[in-house]
Amino acid sequence: MLLKNVRQIIMNTHAATLMPSQMREPSRVAIRRVGNYQAELIAPMVETLREFNLPIRGKTILLKPNFVGPDPLNLVNTHPAVVAAARESFLQLGAERVLLGDGPALDRDTEGIAESMHLGDYVGPLARCLVDLNSDVPRKTLLHTNASTLKYLYFPETVIGADLVVSMPRMKTHHWAGVTLSLKNMFGVVPGNCYGWPKNILHWAGITRSLLDINATVRPDFAIVDGIIGMEGNGPTQGTAKPCGVLVMGDDPVAVDATCTRIMGLVPEQVEYLAQAAILLGNLREEKISQIGETIGQVLTPFEVLENFKKLQQGATTNGN
Secondary structure, three states, X not given: OOEOOHHHHHHOOOXXXXXXXXXXXXXXXXXXXXXXXXXOOHHHHHHHHHHHOOOOOOOEEEEEEOOOOOOOOOOOOOOHHHHHHHHHHHHHOOOOEEEEEEOOOOOOOHHHHHHHOOHHHHHOOXXXXXXXXXXXXXXXXXXXXXXXXXXXXXXXXXXXXXXXXXXXXXXXXXXXXXXEOOOHHHHHHOOXXXXXXXXXXXXXXXXXXXXXXXXXXXXXXXXXXXXXXXXXXXXXXXXXXEEEEEEEEEOOHHHHHHHHHHHOOEOHHHOHHHHHHOOOOOOOOHHHEEEEEOOHHHHOOOOOEOHHHHHHEOOOOOOOO
């Protein structure tokens, strides 16, 4: 993954997080145990956000949940209770606006997906906060890395204009990428109105390489992973519900995803896009990640994976953590 115009990028505040792993300070990741979606969610989020001391007051926050498709049983998408709790947490800490936005890759009706989840019952009228990133005004943006053959992508104006972007995936296995967490969730910021459904340009350029370019250019400022009930096996849509009972949060999306992968009983170094992301985007190695709250061992919940991803399971290779 080659960094373009290193001096210019490092001077850019938003992109200053792009640096070689050996130069990066250790990251912190919070693991909060939450038994179910009816439990108190706001308090652990507010506590964690305060610990990370994010610049929230007076800012516009974009929460980027994972809305794959219609989900009336709330088993696939980021659970609306988690989305609502995150929105309320940022508002309590002084955010001026907290928007919710996604651009589903398979389904064109973002509002219909939200309605199927009863999201409005949790956050109130959707018209005041929900943004369809597939149809939002696009802005041509040069990519900060040369991971793929793409030189630029169009990103929604809401994503580019937000003061803080928060990736909010659900903890799931993935039939193409192995796992889908906060980095993979950023596929949803590429607008379908520009690239169609299912955004094949990203697949043609390579999932791993596209993920690196997207996250290098619009790297999430924070991640909140819904691991209360995840999905194992044939994820991200046809797997089996997997109660895990955690929220995982942090300001280094690579470290957050590595921690989630370890909680799932998988080896992050064996996930291609995570291993590549560790070069410039964040910390992957366990010794470079400080845990807040629970330890990985206290919440370890091994996930089943498809046969072609058995190499990800702990003990399956000699390159474990």
